[in-house]
Amino acid sequence: MTTTETGRALSEALNPGMEAxxxxxxxxxxxxxxxGIVDFAYGRQYARxxxxxxxxxxxxxxxxxxxxxxxxxxxxxxxxxxRKAGLTRQEIGEVIxxxxxxGGFPSAINALNAALEVxxxxxxxxx
Amino acid sequence: MTTTETGRALSEALNPGMEAxxxxxxxxxxxxxxxGIVDFAYGRQYARxxxxxxxxxxxxxxxxxxxxxxxxxxxxxxxxxxRKAGLTRQEIGEVIxxxxxxGGFPSAINALNAALEVxxxxxxxxx
Amino acid sequence: MTTTETGRALSEALNPGMEAxxxxxxxxxxxxxxxGIVDFAYGRQYARxxxxxxxxxxxxxxxxxxxxxxxxxxxxxxxxxxRKAGLTRQEIGEVIxxxxxxGGFPSAINALNAALEVxxxxxxxxx
Amino acid sequence: MTTTETGRALSEALNPGMEAxxxxxxxxxxxxxxxGIVDFAYGRQYARxxxxxxxxxxxxxxxxxxxxxxxxxxxxxxxxxxRKAGLTRQEIGEVIxxxxxxGGFPSAINALNAALEVxxxxxxxxx
Amino acid sequence: MTTTETGRALSEALNPGMEAxxxxxxxxxxxxxxxGIVDFAYGRQYARxxxxxxxxxxxxxxxxxxxxxxxxxxxxxxxxxxRKAGLTRQEIGEVIxxxxxxGGFPSAINALNAALEVxxxxxxxxx
Amino acid sequence: MTTTETGRALSEALNPGMEAxxxxxxxxxxxxxxxGIVDFAYGRQYARxxxxxxxxxxxxxxxxxxxxxxxxxxxxxxxxxxRKAGLTRQEIGEVIxxxxxxGGFPSAINALNAALEVxxxxxxxxx
Numbered sequence: 162m163t164t165t166e167t168g169r170a171l172s173e174a175l176n177p178g179m180e181a182x183x184x185x186x187x188x189x190x191x192x193x194x195x196x197g198i199v200d201f202a203y204g205r206q207y208a209r210x211x212x213x214x215x216x217x218x219x220x221x222x223x224x225x226x227x228x229x230x231x232x233x234x235x236x237x238x239x240x241x242x243x244r245k246a247g248l249t250r251q252e253i254g255e256v257i258x259x260x261x262x263x264g265g266f267p268s269a270i271n272a273l274n275a276a277l278e279v280x281x282x283x284x285x286x287x288x
Numbered sequence: 289m290t291t292t293e294t295g296r297a298l299s300e301a302l303n304p305g306m307e308a309x310x311x312x313x314x315x316x317x318x319x320x321x322x323x324g325i326v327d328f329a330y331g332r333q334y335a336r337x338x339x340x341x342x343x344x345x346x347x348x349x350x351x352x353x354x355x356x357x358x359x360x361x362x363x364x365x366x367x368x369x370x371r372k373a374g375l376t377r378q379e380i381g382e383v384i385x386x387x388x389x390x391g392g393f394p395s396a397i398n399a400l401n402a403a404l405e406v407x408x409x410x411x412x413x414x415x
Numbered sequence: 416m417t418t419t420e421t422g423r424a425l426s427e428a429l430n431p432g433m434e435a436x437x438x439x440x441x442x443x444x445x446x447x448x449x450x451g452i453v454d455f456a457y458g459r460q461y462a463r464x465x466x467x468x469x470x471x472x473x474x475x476x477x478x479x480x481x482x483x484x485x486x487x488x489x490x491x492x493x494x495x496x497x498r499k500a501g502l503t504r505q506e507i508g509e510v511i512x513x514x515x516x517x518g519g520f521p522s523a524i525n526a527l528n529a530a531l532e533v534x535x536x537x538x539x540x541x542x
Numbered sequence: 543m544t545t546t547e548t549g550r551a552l553s554e555a556l557n558p559g560m561e562a563x564x565x566x567x568x569x570x571x572x573x574x575x576x577x578g579i580v581d582f583a584y585g586r587q588y589a590r591x592x593x594x595x596x597x598x599x600x601x602x603x604x605x606x607x608x609x610x611x612x613x614x615x616x617x618x619x620x621x622x623x624x625r626k627a628g629l630t631r632q633e634i635g636e637v638i639x640x641x642x643x644x645g646g647f648p649s650a651i652n653a654l655n656a657a658l659e660v661x662x663x664x665x666x667x668x669x
Numbered sequence: 670m671t672t673t674e675t676g677r678a679l680s681e682a683l684n685p686g687m688e689a690x691x692x693x694x695x696x697x698x699x700x701x702x703x704x705g706i707v708d709f710a711y712g713r714q715y716a717r718x719x720x721x722x723x724x725x726x727x728x729x730x731x732x733x734x735x736x737x738x739x740x741x742x743x744x745x746x747x748x749x750x751x752r753k754a755g756l757t758r759q760e761i762g763e764v765i766x767x768x769x770x771x772g773g774f775p776s777a778i779n780a781l782n783a784a785l786e787v788x789x790x791x792x793x794x795x796x
Numbered sequence: 797m798t799t800t801e802t803g804r805a806l807s808e809a810l811n812p813g814m815e816a817x818x819x820x821x822x823x824x825x826x827x828x829x830x831x832g833i834v835d836f837a838y839g840r841q842y843a844r845x846x847x848x849x850x851x852x853x854x855x856x857x858x859x860x861x862x863x864x865x866x867x868x869x870x871x872x873x874x875x876x877x878x879r880k881a882g883l884t885r886q887e888i889g890e891v892i893x894x895x896x897x898x899g900g901f902p903s904a905i906n907a908l909n910a911a912l913e914v915x916x917x918x919x920x921x922x923x
Contacts, residue, residue, distance in 0.1 A: 164835075187654055190635035190661075193840065194654075200799075201836040202389055202647060205828065212382040216346060220383045223347035224354035224390045225648065227773075229486065232390075232610065235648035254444035255339035256347045262329055263351045263359075265735075265771040266456060267479065267489035273441055280444075291454075314781055317762035317788075320459065327418075328455040329774060332447065352775065354646075356867065359737065362775035381825035390646040392608075393837060394860065394870035400822055407825075456770055466763040470727060474764045477728035478735035478771045481900075483613065486771075508571035509720035510728045516710055517732045517740075517900040519862075520583060521606065521616035527568055527575075534571075545708075574713065581672075582709040583897055586701065593890040597854060601891045604855035605862035605898045613898075636847040637855045643837055644859045644867075695908055698889035698915075710901060733902065740864065743902035 165196060168204025175207075175242055218243030219256055226257045226272035227264030233275055240279045250280055292323060295331025302334075302369055345370030346383055353384045353399035354391030360402055367406045377407055419450060422458025429461075429496055472497030473510055480511045480526035481518030487529055494533045504534055546577060549585025556588075556623055599624030600637055607638045607653035608645030614656055621660045631661055673704060676712025683715075683750055726751030727764055734765045734780035735772030741783055748787045758788055800831060803839025810842075810877055853878030854891055861892045861907035862899030868910055875914045885915055 162170075172179055183195035207217055222243055225236040240253055253276050261269035289297075299306055310322035334344055349370055352363040367380055380403055388396035416424075426433055437449035461471055476497055479490040494507055507530055515523035543551075553560055564576035588598055603624055606617040621634055634657055642650035670678075680687055691703035715725055730751055733744040748761055761784055769777035797805075807814055818830035842852055857878055860871040875888055888911055896904035 186658075187635075190631060190658070191639045191654070193844070194639055197836065197840045198647065201832065201840070205832045205836070206386050206389060209382060209386075209828075211378045212386075216343070216379070216383070217386060219343060220346055220350035220386060221390065223350045224387055227351035227355055228390065228610070228646075229482070232646075232648035232652070234652070250444060251338045252343070254441075255336060256343070258445045258448055259333050259336075259339070259344055259347060260351055262333060263348065263355065263773045263775065265482075265486075265773050266452065267486035267771065271486070271488070273445070277440075277444070313785075314762075317758060317785070318766045318781070320463075321766055324455065324459045325774065328451065328459070332451045332455070336447070355737070355773075356863070359773075359775035359779070361779070377825060381822075385826045385829055390648065392644040392646050392863075392867075393833065394644065394867035398867070398869070400826070404821075404825070460767050460770060463763060463767075465759045466767075470724070470760070470764070471767060473724060474727055474731035474767060475771065477731045478768055481732035481736055482771065483609075504571060505719045506724070508568075509717060510724070512572045512575055513714050513717075513720070513725060513728060514732055516714060517729065517736065517902065519609075519613075519898045519900050520579065521613035521898065525613070525615070527572070531567075531571070574717075578709065578713045582705065582713070586705045586709070587894050587897060590701070590890060590894075592886045593894075597851070597887070597891070598894060600851060600855055601858035601894060602898065604858045605895055608859035609862055609898065632846045633851070636844060637851070640841050640844075640847075640852060640855060641859055643841060644856065644863065694912075695889075698885060698912070699893045699908070702893055706901065736864070736900075740900075740902035740906070742906070 164204035164208075165200040166204070167208045168199040168202070171208045172199050172203040175203075175245065176238075215243070215247040218246045218248060219252070222248075222253060222272075223256050223260055226260040226269060229264060229268040229271070233271070236272060236275050237279050240276050241282075244279070244283065250276075291331035291335075292327040293331070294335045295326040295329070298335045299326050299330040302330075302372065303365075342370070342374040345373045345375060346379070349375075349380060349399075350383050350387055353387040353396060356391060356395040356398070360398070363399060363402050364406050367403050368410075371406070371410065377403075418458035418462075419454040420458070421462045422453040422456070425462045426453050426457040429457075429499065430492075469497070469501040472500045472502060473506070476502075476507060476526075477510050477514055480514040480523060483518060483522040483525070487525070490526060490529050491533050494530050495536075498533070498537065504530075545585035545589075546581040547585070548589045549580040549583070552589045553580050553584040556584075556626065557619075596624070596628040599627045599629060600633070603629075603634060603653075604637050604641055607641040607650060610645060610649040610652070614652070617653060617656045618660050621657050622664075625660070625664065631657075672712035672716075673708040674712070675716045676707040676710070679716045680707050680711040683711075683753065684746075723751070723755040726754045726756060727760070730756075730761060730780075731764050731768055734768040734777060737772060737776040737779070741779070744780060744783050745787050748784050749790075752787070752791070758784075799839035799843075800835040801839070802843045803834040803837070806843045807834050807838040810838075810880065811873075850878070850882040853881045853883060854887070857883075857888060857907075858891050858895055861895040861904060864899060864903040864906070868906070871907060871910050872914050875911050876918075879914070879918065885911075 169180065180195045180199050183198060187194045207214065218239060221239045225232050225239060243253060257269055257272045257276060260272065296307065307322050307326050310325060314321045334341065345366060348366045352359050352366060370380060384396055384399045384403060387399065423434065434449045434453050437452060441448045461468065472493060475493045479486050479493060497507060511523055511526045511530060514526065550561065561576045561580050564579060568575045588595065599620060602620045606613050606620060624634060638650055638653045638657060677688065688703045688707050691706060695702045715722065726747060729747045733740050733747060751761060765777055765780045765784060768780065804815060815830050815834050818833060822829045842849065853874060856874045860867050860874060878888060892904055892907045892911060
C-alpha cells in the first residue's frame with residue numbers, strides 16, 4: 162500500500178467522509194489539499210508504527226491545548242477522535258490541566274471548556 | 289501527605305536535588321519559587337492519579353516540541369525524565385515528528401535535534 | 416495561614432464565588448483544579464509581597480495582550496479585576512497599545528476591543 | 543511629504559475612511575493611535591520602496607496565517623486588501639496552504655476558512 | 670516637538686547611541702529603520718503620557734517573559750532599562766515569576782535566568 | 797512523476813544532498829522522515845503551480861520572521877534559498893522589517909540579524 166492508501170484507510174476509519182469533505186470545501190482553491198492531508202497527516206504520521214493511536218491523540222490534545230485557543234475547532238475534533246481511540250474523559254481532563262504548566266492557565270481553561278463541549282455532545286457518561 | 293510533600297517525594301525521585309538547586313539559584317530573588325514548583329508542578333500535577341507518569345511526559349514532550357525551540361532546555365530535561373519514566377527513544381522520536389503537523393516543521397526538526405542530544409548523552413542503545 | 420488560605424482570601428475579595436464556580440464547572444473532571452488555582456495563582460502569586468496588586472494586573476494585561484486574542488475571555492476578566500485594583504482606563508489603554516511593539520498590531524487592536532467591551536459593561540465614566 | 547502624509551495617502555487609497563474609523567473607535571482612549579498606525583504601518587512600512595504592495599500583502603497574509611487564528615479579523619482585512627493589490631485567489635490559497643509547514647495544519651485550515659469567507663463576500667469569480 | 674524629536678530625546682536619555690547603532694547596523698539594508706524605531710517605539714509609545722516609564726518597562730518585561738525565550742536579547746535590554754527607570758530587582762523577579770501563569774513555567778524560568786544575567790552584570794546589590 | 801519524485805527533483809535542485817543528510821541524521825530514529833519532507837514540503841508544497849518559487853520563499857521568510865527567533869536555523873536556510881530563487885537583499889530586508897507589525901519589533905530585529913549573517917556568508921554585494 163502507498164502512504165496515501167494507508168492514510169485513506171485510517172482517515173476513513175477515524176473520520177468517515179473527511180477527505181471528500183476537504184475536497185469539496187477546499188479543492189477548487191487548493192487542488193490536492195485533501196490528498197495531501199490524507200497522505201501526510203494520516204499515512205505518514207498517524208498510521209506510523211512506534212506509537213499507538215491512543216498515544217498520538219494524547220500528544221495532539223496536549224499540543225493544541227498548550228498552543229492556545231486559536232485551534233479550538235481542531236482541538237475539539239481531536240478530543241472526539243481521541244475518545245474513539247480509547248482515551249477516557251479523565252485522561253483528557255488530566256492532560257489538558259497539566260498543560261497549564263506549559264501553555265499557561267488561560268489556555269488550559271479554554272481547552273477544558275472545549276473538552277466539556279465535546280463530552281456534552283457525547284451524552285451522559287460517568288467520568 | 290500535603291501536596292507539597294507528595295510533590296517533593298516525586299520531585300526527588302525524578303530529579304534528585306532539583307528543589308535545592310532551584311532554591312539556591314532563584315530563592316534570593318523570588319522566595320518560595322522552589323516550593324511553588326514542587327507543590328504545583330509535582331504535587332498538584334505530575335503526582336495526580338488519572339494519567340500515568342509515562343503519559344504525562346509524552347504529553348509534555350509533545351507540547352514543548354509544538355511550542356518551538358524557545359523552551360529547549362526544558363524540552364531536554366523532560367525528554368531525559370520521560371526516558372526514566374519508560375518512554376522509548378522511538379516513541380519520543382515519533383511524537384516529536386508528529387508535532388510537525390501542529391507546530392510546524394522547523395519546530396519539529398529543532399526538537400528532534402534536542403532529543404538526539406539527550407540520547408547522545410545517554411550513551412549507546414539500540415533505538 | 417497556608418498559601419491556600421491566603422489565596423482563598425484574596426480570590427474571594429477579588430472574584431467572590433470564583434472557587435466555587437471553578438469547582439462546579441471543572442471539579443468532576445479534574446478534582447482539585449479549583450483549589451490548585453486558588454493556591455498557586457492567588458496564594459503563591461497574586462498575594463505575594465514585592466509587587467502591588469495594581470502592578471500585577473498591569474503586567475497580566477500586558478502579557479495577555481501581547482500573547483494575542485487566544486485568551487480573550489481571561490483578558491477581559493483581568494482588565495475588570497485590574498480596574499478594581501486601581502488601574503485607570505487610560506492606563507489600560509496605554510499598556511495595551513504599547514504591546515503593539517511586542518505582540519504586533521493585530522493583537523493590540525484585538526485587546527483594545529476587549530478593553531472597550533469591559534469599559535462598556537462598566538457604564539459611563541470619563542476616561 | 544512627511545511619512546504621516548505618505549501613509550495617509552496610501553491608507554485612504556487602500557482603506558478609505560480607516561483613519562477616521564480608528565480615531566472614532568479608539569481615539570478617546572488612546573489619543574494618537576490612529577495617526578500612529580497611519581504613520582508607522584502605512585507611511586513607514588507599506589509605502590516603502592523596495593518591495594511591491596502586492597508582495598507586502600503576500601507576506602502579511604503568510605505571517606498572519608502562520609501565527610494562527612488569533613488575528614482572524616486582521617487576516618480577513620489583509621486578504622481583501624491583497625486582492626485589491628493584485629493577488630489572485632489562487633495565490634492566496636497557495637500561500638496559506640504552504641503555511642501548514644510553518645504554523646501547522648490547524649492554523650492553515652483556519653486561514654483558508656477566513657479566505658473563503660472573503661472570497662464569498664467578493665461574489666462570484668473563477669479562481 | 671515632533672514625535673521623532675520626542676522619541677530621540679527619550680531614546681538618547683535611556684540608551685545613548687542606540688539610534689546611531691541601529692543606523693550603522695541596519696541602515697544600509699533597511700533605510701529609515703532607526704528613525705522608525707525612534708519615532709514609533711520611543712516617540713509614539715514610551716514617551717506617551719498616561720503611564721509612567723517605570724510601568725511601561727514593567728509591562729514590557731512581563732510581555733517578553735510571557736512570549737518566551739525567543740526575544741531573550743530584547744528582554745535583557747528591557748530589564749536593564751527598567752532598572753534605570755526605577756524597577757527593583759525584586760519587582761522584576763516577581764513579575765517574571767508571575768508570568769508562569771500566562772506563558773508557562775519554562776518561559777518564566779528562562780526569563781529569570783536572563784534577569785539574573787543582567788543583575789550579575791550590574792554588580793553587587795542587595796535584592 | 798509522483799509527488800515524491802517531483803519533490804526530490806526540486807529538493808536536489810535547491811539543496812543538493814539535503815534528503816540524504818536528513819536520512820543520515822534522523823532516519824535511524826524516525827524512518828521515513830526524509831522522504832516525508834521531500835514528498836510533502838517539496839513535492840506537495842514548494843513544487844506546486846500557482847505561486848512562484850520566489851514568492852514562496854518570500855512568504856516563508858515573512859512567516860518565520862513573524863513567528864520569532866525560535867526557528868532561526870530554518871530562517872537562515874530559507875533566506876539563503878530565497879536568494880537563489882531571486883529575492884534581492886533589499887526585498888528580504890523589507891519583508892522582515894515589515895513583520896515588526898505582526899510579530900513585534902524584537903522578532904523583526906532578530907530576523908534581520910539572521911539575514912545579515914546570511915549576507916555576510918554570501919560575501920560582498922551591493923544591496
